[in-house]
Amino acid sequence: xxxxxxxxxxVYQIYPRSFMDSNADGIGDLKGITSRLDYLKELGIDVIWLxxxxxxxxxxxxxxxSDYRAIMQEFGTMADFDxxxxxxxARGMKLVMDLVVNHTSDxxxxxxxxxxxxxxxYRDYYIWRExxxxxAPNNWGSWFSGSAWQYDGRTDMYYLHLFSKKQPDLNWxxxxxxxxxxxxxxxxCEKGIDGFRMDVISLISKKPGxxxxxxxxxxxxxxxxxxxxxxxxxxxxxxxxxxxxxxDLMTVGECAGVTVEEAKKYASLNxxxxxxxxxxxxxxxxxxxxxxxxxxxxxxxxxxxxxxxWQTELAGKAWNSLFLENHDQPRSVSRFGNDDPQYRAVCAxxxxxxxxxxxxxxxxxxxxxxGMTNCPFRTLEDFRDIESLNAFQELTxxxxxxxxxxxxxxxxxxxxxxxxxxxxDDSENAGFTAGTPWIMVNPNYRxxxxxxxxxxxxxxxxxxxxxxxxxxxEKIMVYGTYALLEPDSGSxxxxxxxxxxxxxxxxxxxxxxxxxxxxxxxxxxAKVLIxxxxxxxxxxxxxxxxxxxxxxxxx
Ligand code: GLC
Ligand code: CA
Numbered sequence: 001x002x003x004x005x006x007x008x009x010x011v012y013q014i015y016p017r018s019f020m021d022s023n024a025d026g027i028g029d030l031k032g033i034t035s036r037l038d039y040l041k042e043l044g045i046d047v048i049w050l051x052x053x054x055x056x057x058x059x060x061x062x063x064x065x066s067d068y069r070a071i072m073q074e075f076g077t078m079a080d081f082d083x084x085x086x087x088x089x090a091r092g093m094k095l096v097m098d099l100v101v102n103h104t105s106d107x108x109x110x111x112x113x114x115x116x117x118x119x120x121x122y123r124d125y126y127i128w129r130e131x132x133x134x135x136a137p138n139n140w141g142s143w144f145s146g147s148a149w150q151y152d153g154r155t156d157m158y159y160l161h162l163f164s165k166k167q168p169d170l171n172w173x174x175x176x177x178x179x180x181x182x183x184x185x186x187x188x189c190e191k192g193i194d195g196f197r198m199d200v201i202s203l204i205s206k207k208p209g210x211x212x213x214x215x216x217x218x219x220x221x222x223x224x225x226x227x228x229x230x231x232x233x234x235x236x237x238x239x240x241x242x243x244x245x246x247x248d249l250m251t252v253g254e255c256a257g258v259t260v261e262e263a264k265k266y267a268s269l270n271x272x273x274x275x276x277x278x279x280x281x282x283x284x285x286x287x288x289x290x291x292x293x294x295x296x297x298x299x300x301x302x303x304x305x306x307x308x309x310w311q312t313e314l315a316g317k318a319w320n321s322l323f324l325e326n327h328d329q330p331r332s333v334s335r336f337g338n339d340d341p342q343y344r345a346v347c348a349x350x351x352x353x354x355x356x357x358x359x360x361x362x363x364x365x366x367x368x369x370x371g372m373t374n375c376p377f378r379t380l381e382d383f384r385d386i387e388s389l390n391a392f393q394e395l396t397x398x399x400x401x402x403x404x405x406x407x408x409x410x411x412x413x414x415x416x417x418x419x420x421x422x423x424x425d426d427s428e429n430a431g432f433t434a435g436t437p438w439i440m441v442n443p444n445y446r447x448x449x450x451x452x453x454x455x456x457x458x459x460x461x462x463x464x465x466x467x468x469x470x471x472x473x474e475k476i477m478v479y480g481t482y483a484l485l486e487p488d489s490g491s492x493x494x495x496x497x498x499x500x501x502x503x504x505x506x507x508x509x510x511x512x513x514x515x516x517x518x519x520x521x522x523x524x525x526a527k528v529l530i531x532x533x534x535x536x537x538x539x540x541x542x543x544x545x546x547x548x549x550x551x552x553x554x555x
Contacts, residue, residue, distance in 0.1 A: 001479050002269065003479070004275075005046075005250075006047075006195075006250035006276075006361060007319060007361060007478055008471070008472075008478050009045075009047045009094075009361055010044070010045045010046055010047070010356075010361070010362050010363075010364065010471060011045065011046070011048070011049050011096070011361060011362070011364070012040055012043070012045040012047070012048050012049070012363075012364045012366070013048075013049045013050075013051065013326055013363055013365045013366060014048055014049070014051065015028075015051045015327045015365075015366060015419060016028050016029065016030070016032075016033060016050060016051060016053055016062075017051075017061055017062070017438065018366070018420065018421050018422060018432070018439070019032060019366055019422050019432075020033060020035060020036050020422065020424070020432060021433035021434075021435065021437075022035060024433060024434040025074070025433075025435055026433050026436045026437045026438045027074050027075075027433075027438050028075075028421075028422075029074065029075045029080070030053065030071070030075050030076040030083075030084050031076055031080055031083075031084075033084055034083055034084045034087050037087050037088060037091055037093075038091075039450065040091075041091045041092075041093065042454075042465070043364075043369060043461070043464060043465055043468065044468040044469055045364065046093060047093065047094045047095070047096055047194065047195070047250060048088060048093060048094070048096065049096040049098070049197050049363070050095065050096070050097060050098060051063075051098050052065060052072075052100055052199075053072055053075050053081065053097075053098075054066075054067060054069075054070065054071065054072060054100075055070040055071065055072050055073070056105060057105055057107050057166065058072075058074075059105070059167065059386060060163060060164055060166075060386055061385075062098075062100075063100050063163070063167070063199060064100075064104070064105040064106075064163075064164065064167045065100055065104055065105055066104070066105040066107040066108045066109075067108065067109075068184045069187060082191075085191070085192060085193070089192070094194035094195070094250070095193050095194050096193070096195035096197055096250055097195070098196075098197050098199060099185065099196040099198045099201075101170060101181045101198070101199070101201075101204070102162070102169060102170065102199060102201065102203050102204050103161065103162070103163060103167040103168055103169045103170060104168065104170060105166060105167065106166045106167070106168055107166075110125045110126075110180075111125070111126060114126045114128075114159075114168075115152055115154060115155065116154070117154075117155060124171055124174045124176075125170060126159050126160070126168050126169065126170060126171055127159060127168075127169050127171050127206065127210075128155075128158065128159050129149070129158050129159075129160070129210065130157055130158070131157070131158055136149035137158050137210065138210050138211065138212045138213075138222070139212045139215065139221055139222035140160075140212075140213055140221060140224040141219070141220060141221025141222065141223075142162060142165075142221075143162055143163050143387070144164045144386055144387050144390050145387075145391055145394040146165075146221075146390070146394065147221065148160055148161060148162055148221070148224060150165040150168075160206075160210075162200075162203060162224060162226060164386055164390075170204070172204045172205055172206075172231070172235055173205075173206075178235065178238060178239075181239075182238075185239070186242075186246070189243065189246070189249070194248075194250060195249040195250035195251055195252075196249065197251075197252050197254065198251065198252070198253045198274070199254055200254055200255075200256055201232075201236070201253040201254060201255065201274075202226075202227050202228050202229075202232060202253065202256055202258055202262075202266075203224075203226040203227060203229070203256060203257075204229070204232055204235060205230055205232040205234075205235060206226055207225055207226070207229060207230065208230070211225075213225045217289070218289050218290075218400075220394070220398060227255075227256055227257025228255075228257060228258065228259075228262045233265050233266070236253075236266065236273040236274065237272050237273055240271075240272055240273055244274075250275055251274040251275045251276075252274065252275060252276045252277065252278060252321055253266050253267070253273075253274045253276075253278070254277075254278045255277040255278060255279060256280060258277055258279050258280075260309060260313045260314065263279060263310075263314060263318055264313075264317050264318045266318070267314070267318040267319050268318050269316070269317060269318060269319065275319060276319040276320060276321045276360070276361060277318075277321065278321050278323065278326075279310060281310070282303060282306045282307055282310075283324075283329055285299070285303060285306060286298050286299070290395065290400060290401065292413050293395065293406065293409040293413060294409060294412075295408060295409060295412055298335070298336055299490075300490055300491070300493065300510050301487070301488070301489075301490055303336075303493075304484060304493055305487070307358065308482070308484040308487075308495070311358060311360075311495075312483075315359065315481055315482065319360065319361070320358070320359060320360030320361070321360055321361050322355050322356070322360040322361065322362045322363065323355075323362070323363040323365070324336060324351060324368075325365035325418060326365050326418065327365070327415065327418050327419060328418070329365075329415070329418060330374050330412060330413055330414070330415075330418065331367075331368070331372055331373050331374045331417055331418060332348075332368060333347055333348045333371050333372075333373055334373045334374035334412075334417070335374070336351055336510075337350065337351055337510070337547065338512060338547065339373040339374065341447070343512055343546060344371055344373065344448075345371055345459070345460050346532050346533070346546070346547045346548075347547040348368075348371030348460045349371075349460055349463045349532035349547075349549060350508050350510070350532055350547045350548065350549040352368075352463065352464055352467055353467065353506065353531075353532065353549035353551060354493055354506065354508040356467045356468075356471065356477070357477060357495075357504065357506045358482060359478070359479070359480065359481070359482050359497070364464065365418065366422050367418075367422055367423065368464075369460060369461050369464040370423060370448055370449065370450060370453055370459075370460055370461055371448060371460035372420075372423060372442065373442065373444060373448070374411065374412070374417040375411075375416065375417050375420045375440065375442045376411070376442075376443065377410070377411050377414070377416065377440070379407075380392060380407065380410075382416075382439075382440055383416050384416055384419070384439045385414060385415045385416045387414075387415055388410045388414040391406070391410070392407075392410065420440060420441060420442045421433065421437050421439070421441050422450075423441070423442065423444075423449040423450065424449060424450050424451060425449050425451035426445065426449055426451065426452065429441050430445035430449060431449070431451070467530065470529065470530060474504075474529070474553075476497050476498075476499040476503075477497065477504070479499055480497030480498050480503075480504065481497065481498050481499070482496070483495060483496045483498070485505075485520075491509060491510060491513065492507060492508065492509055492510070492515055492517060492544070493506075493507075493508040494506065494507050494508070494517070500555075502553070502554065503522070503554045503555060504529065504551055504552065504553055505519070505520070505523050505551070505553075506549075506550075506551050507519075507548075507550045507551075507552075508549045508550075509544040509545070509547055509548045509549070511546070512546040512547065513546065514543050514544065514545060514546065515543070515544045516541060516542070516543050516544075517541075517542055518540060518541045518542070519538055519540060519541075519542060519552070523538075523552050523554055524539055524540075525554070526538075526552035526553055526554045527552070527553055528551070528552060528553075529551040529552065529553040530549075530551050531548070531550040531551065532547070532548060532549045532550075533545050533550075538550060
């Protein structure tokens with residue numbers, strides 16, 4: 001297989017609002033990030049993916065951009081950005097920027113013009129339609145509740161917004177929009193950034209005629225069916241020619257609704273579009289009748305089946321990205337494991353082992369390397385995320401569930417779980433800010449924080465550090481082929497990686513019970529590469545401890 005730096009890299013995602021506040025206004029910022037670069041270097045990561053830092057009215061925390069070439073005032077200045085980028089490069093790391101171009105903010109100059117009149121030169125930068133039968137042009141629902149259409153009295157028409165009404169969708173069928181986006185991207189590349197994470201890029205090409213979508217049982221709106229639209233690959237190939245192919249970049253597309261077949265096109269190793277995609281099957285596995293708002297737990301067999309499908313089907317054709325957490329997902333140790341203090345650390349290490357030993361580029365989300373957990377939000381007032389707040393209103397008003405039941409779902413699945421401040425130390429506000437944080441700090445920061453973990457050689461942090469360092473030594477972790485063993489076990493996730501004459505056997509116990517396992521003969525002379533308990537060898541019949549992870553290496 002062809003080698004590439006972005007296949008060998010480990011990426012760390014920063015959600016700037018919650019990472020480090022340098023000026024006591026309670027909001028993380030660029031100077032705060034710069035002050036913590038040594039910490040990231042010590043962890044050993046190669047690439048930082050920065051959630052959006054562009055000018056934004058923050059209806060969706062920066063995913064609603066009003067100026068692509070300016071820095072959000074709360075985060076600092078362009079000079080702060082340049083200083084941060086230089087600091088990243090000086091430490092031999094790279095920077096990947098979030099690229100949010102399915103939509104802009106309604107406060108972006110293009111949209112301000114667009115809504116002025118039907119004849120405005122920017123009108124076709126967005127998607128405007130006449131109403132139908134006194135209502136919206138079609139039955140599409142927004143990701144953030146309600147209709148995907150907003151009526152605008154000034155011109156008596158509706159505009160499309162797949163997300164909040166302050167995030168109007170750009171019209172990618174307009175060549176001028178594509179030109180503007182590509183020139184903005186080139187501008188950032190000229191500044192020396194190293195790649196893009198492309199926000200909901202699978203949604204940019206809308207179906208011609210914008211037909212009504214299917215309404216799932218119990219749903220209030222139709223599905224827009226915008227995922228993997230008819231011209232999305234054409235547009236990405238055009239972007240590749242106009243921008244990506246001109247620089248040595250890492251690119252990852254956030255692809256809601258992507259299938260294995262589609263991923264092979266987006267992330268084909270032929271390099272015509274992107275390097276890799278984020279797929280969501282493994283994090284949507286337990287969705288229920290109210291979509292993500294559920295208390296269902298992920299079933300291990302189903303999880304193994306989905307992960308294995310992506311591992312084997314993309315092998316040799318496209319490249320995987322590996323993640324269990326990001327700013328839109330709950331904390332992985334709470335969700336896939338056990339955040340009870342008795343098991344939390346060992347469980348976080350097991351999940352990390354399970355993920356980092358797979359083929360693909362691993363992503364670590366800020367705080368994941370500490371084993372940070374979901375937050376015990378008390379009332380609705382503790383939540384900040386537009387998705388959770390809107391869902392609560394819509395679901396309670398529609399009588400879909402009792403308010404307390406929905407609150408329970410928000411606590412389990414709400415995106416704010418990932419957005420509480422990074423836990424740096426045990427001082428007030430976890431060392432994140434000297435002011436009042438914009439969102440509550442998880443009260444467990446006195447037990448779980450970076451300072452404490454840096455001082456403890458057995459911490460989750462040092463385990464991640466070891467896993468990341470191993471990836472640099474063991475090419476098999478990057479390039480080896482994957483095979484699932486024990487598909488029917490409901491307790492163990494066991495798989496192998498093979499490269500030439502070398503093999504790895506990865507054994508992960510996903511339960512708090514002791515589980516027997518018999519190590520295959522071929523591994524009789526294997527050595528333990530890494531594990532989360534002290535075990536110097538493993539042969540024949542063994543008993544795995546609660547949440548034990550063990551990697552054996554042969555050859
Ligand atoms: C992506 C982002 C999410 C955002 C949405 C709209 O899914 O990751 O945070 O709300 O797109 O931009
Ligand atoms: Ca600040």
